[in-house]
Amino acid sequence: MNASLxxxxxxxTPATLDILKTLIGFNTISRESNLGLVxxxxxxxxxxxxxxxxxxxxxxxxxxxxxxxxxxxxxxxxTVFSGHTDVVPVKGQNWDTDPFVAQVADGKLFGxxxxxxxxxxxxxxxxxPFIAQDRLHTPLHFSFSYDEEVGCLGVRExxxxxxxxxxxxxxxxxxxxxxxxxVIAHKGKRSYRCSVHGxxxxxxxxxxxxxxxxxxxMMQLKIREIALRVRHSEVQDYDFDVPYSSIVxxxxxxxxxxxxxxxxxxxxxxxxxxxxxDPAEVFxxxxxYAEQEVLPQMQIEGAQGRIEFETxxxxxxxxxxxxxxxxxxALRILGSERARKVGFGxxxxxxxxxxxxxxxxxxxxxxHAHKPNxxxxxxxxxxxxxxxxxxxxxxxxxxx
Numbered sequence: 225m226n227a228s229l230x231x232x233x234x235x236x237t238p239a240t241l242d243i244l245k246t247l248i249g250f251n252t253i254s255r256e257s258n259l260g261l262v263x264x265x266x267x268x269x270x271x272x273x274x275x276x277x278x279x280x281x282x283x284x285x286x287x288x289x290x291x292x293x294x295x296x297x298x299x300x301x302x303t304v305f306s307g308h309t310d311v312v313p314v315k316g317q318n319w320d321t322d323p324f325v326a327q328v329a330d331g332k333l334f335g336x337x338x339x340x341x342x343x344x345x346x347x348x349x350x351x352x353p354f355i356a357q358d359r360l361h362t363p364l365h366f367s368f369s370y371d372e373e374v375g376c377l378g379v380r381e382x383x384x385x386x387x388x389x390x391x392x393x394x395x396x397x398x399x400x401x402x403x404x405x406x407v408i409a410h411k412g413k414r415s416y417r418c419s420v421h422g423x424x425x426x427x428x429x430x431x432x433x434x435x436x437x438x439x440x441x442m443m444q445l446k447i448r449e450i451a452l453r454v455r456h457s458e459v460q461d462y463d464f465d466v467p468y469s470s471i472v473x474x475x476x477x478x479x480x481x482x483x484x485x486x487x488x489x490x491x492x493x494x495x496x497x498x499x500x501x502d503p504a505e506v507f508x509x510x511x512x513y514a515e516q517e518v519l520p521q522m523q524i525e526g527a528q529g530r531i532e533f534e535t536x537x538x539x540x541x542x543x544x545x546x547x548x549x550x551x552x553x554a555l556r557i558l559g560s561e562r563a564r565k566v567g568f569g570x571x572x573x574x575x576x577x578x579x580x581x582x583x584x585x586x587x588x589x590x591x592h593a594h595k596p597n598x599x600x601x602x603x604x605x606x607x608x609x610x611x612x613x614x615x616x617x618x619x620x621x622x623x624x
Contacts, residue, residue, distance in 0.1 A: 289368045
């Protein structure tokens with residue numbers, strides 16, 4: 225292991241803890257505004273010499289923050305440290321403490337977003353004052369987005385703004401929780417809602433109705449059939465925990481009463497696909513089955529059923545070359561022999577499409593994200609501080 229990381233403290237600096245506690249105090253559940261947090265972070269960055277820019281959603285209730293430290297002129301592209309500001313809901317979860325008041329106990333910091341992923345943002349901000357800005361030979365950038373948890377929505381506006389303004393960073397470190405191990409690939413995801421519209425009737429007269437639940441079940445069985453075929457026919461990548469593309473139904477409901485032929489049913493299915501796989505092929509097969517096999521059966525005298533699809537989530541997979549300079553630098557600093565691949569999604573694929581290869585590396589374990597009593601260990605925050613400092617020193621600072 226890199227000597228500096230091997231000797232890293234087991235606890236982070238007080239500045240990191242203080243900032244993390246502040247960030248957790250902002251309720252940035254995806255349905256809420258994140259402007260309070262973003263404006264606080266913007267002001268902090270500007271006090272430490274960064275130039276900042278905001279991009280808003282259509283209602284101006286949410287914003288992305290992009291900040292630059294150092295000279296960002298032509299030919300000076302730099303690295304982005306990227307995180308998302310939104311967190312998942314706490315409703316229905318049994319927390320032992322207030323999820324928006326950070327608590328430290330037993331070597332852990334608890335709070336919604338502590339692991340996913342305000343801990344990383346706090347480290348970036350806390351280490352900022354220690355950067356010798358007069359020694360930067362390439363600029364540093366910070367990207368903090370909204371609505372990642374509901375489909376990587378905000379970062380699309382941020383990336384469009386960078387393109388329009390000819391801002392071209394050369395790589396991105398995304399601080400999603402990986403136990404401070406470098407990750408170079410993840411699957412893409414598409415999820416869909418399928419709404420099946422039939423015709424209601426008394427359940428004693430099924431021939432007078434179009435049973436939406438029956439036809440939705442036909443669709444779900446077809447999706448399972450496709451999933452099994454894909455599992456055994458696609459090229460598999462055993463660097464992933466699940467080495468194949470998965471297709472599963474995750475929600476299903478329909479009907480109004482036990483004695484009514486249901487006139488509407490709907491279900492949600494998702495496709496998590498390996499990098500390089502075209503997800504459109506699976507969706508087109510499902511749609512074709514609906515149109516050619518199911519819909520012709522959904523008719524009675526005077527009524528015709530219909531099937532509608534809605535795309536709920538769509539983000540690409542991420543795949544960064546193992547020999548990319550960003551990857552080799554991260555491996556060297558962390559003392560890791562090889563990078564990993566993960567099943568969960570990030571904004572990395574969108575950065576990659578925009579010409580910015582990404583490495584995912586952040587404090588905490590993804591298994592602790594989204595749960596009640598979410599936490600990040602103090603040791604992980606300390607390791608992240610050490611990684612940040614070492615990366616800046618090796619990749620961005622002139623020799624002293």
